[in-house]
Amino acid sequence: MSESTADDHVTFAGPADTGEMAQLARDVLPFMGALHDDESWRRFRRFGQGKHASDQYTLVVRNGGPGGHLVGFVWVDPAMLIDHNITEPWWCINALAIAPDARGQGRAAALLARVEAAARAAGIVLLYGQSVPEARPFWQKMKFSLGNPDEAVRTRGAAMLTSGERVNGTFSPSSGDSWFLRYLTDVPGSVRSGLLPVSWTN
Ligand SMILES: CC(C)(COP(=O)(O)OP(=O)(O)OC[C@H]1O[C@@H](n2cnc3c(N)ncnc32)[C@H](O)[C@@H]1OP(=O)(O)O)[C@@H](O)C(=O)NCCC(=O)NCCS
Structure with missing residues (x-):
């Protein structure tokens, strides 16, 4: 397993970071236009410390100490709650970006290790994304299961809504993308509802 360099400084993202985050997103996440505008990071408050399942969790990594150059970020949120009123303890890894000249040194893996630790502490049972x-x-290497390109995921066990109702749902990825999924528990019966690629549930 590759290691992060000793000179890295990882902190929760905040409003002062948004200009550099938007620049990195423009450079390496061209398909995520919503992250290209630094004002939108602030307006939609894409920050959080992952203290509970409905919180966001956004980290930045700087090389060369707290004032160093921003070389990466990860942004995680309860997307199913925001988009579909689903209150299940699932976190979506919306974006993970490492600057090209900072790759191959374990930085993304180190950020994901922090995401996993925060997720477990917040009671999250499923990490997923597109x-x-x-x-x-990369996601396979990070031990996520992958659906096929364009394959939808489906709830396995009805998911709880904020209204208290339970629903089943099917969610398609963006064109050409694949869902990736990793459960944080294998204790039988501990996951009330989850997501699985549709071909796994047929
Ligand atoms: C994908 C990305 C985040 C990886 O960042 P990174 O810091 O270079 O990754 P790491 O150095 O932590 O790599 C961790 C492991 O994954 C492997 N890996 C990294 N990128 C890989 C790739 N494209 N294909 C296969 N394996 C890959 C590494 O070899 C390493 O394996 P090891 O543990 O055996 O040493 C980075 O390339 C990136 O920002 N890409 C553009 C944005 C993007 O696609 N983000 C993901 C979707 S939102």
């Missing part, structure tokens, strides 16, 4: 085709091998 991968572009080029990133599929």
Whole structure:
């Protein structure tokens, strides 16, 4: 397993970071236009410390200490709650970006290790997100299961809504993308509802 360099400084993202985060997103996440404008990071408050399941969790990594150059970020949120009123303890890894000249040194893996630790502490049972085709091998390496490109995921066990109702749902990825999923528990009966690629549930 590769290691992060000793000179890295990882902190919760905040309003002072948004200009550099938007620049990095423009450079390496061209398909995520919503992150290209630093004002939108602030307006939609894409910050949080992951203290509970409905919180966001956004980290930045700087090389060369707290005032160093921003070389990466990860942004996680309860997307199913925000988009569909689903209150299940699932976190979506919306975006993970490392600057090209800072790759291959374990920085993304180190950020994901922090995401996993925060998720477990917040009672999250499922981490998931959408991968572009080029990133599929990375998510596999990080021990996520992958659906096929364009394959939807489906709830396995009805999901709880904020209204208290339970629903089943099917969710398609963006065109050409694949869902990636990793459960944080294998204790039987501990996951009330989850998501699985539709081909796994047929
Ligand atoms: C994908 C990305 C985040 C990886 O960042 P990174 O810091 O270079 O990754 P790491 O150094 O932590 O790599 C961790 C492991 O994954 C492997 N890996 C990294 N990128 C890989 C790739 N494209 N294909 C296969 N394996 C890959 C590394 O070899 C390493 O393996 P090891 O543990 O055996 O040493 C980075 O390339 C990136 O920002 N890409 C553009 C944005 C993107 O696609 N983000 C993901 C979708 S939102």
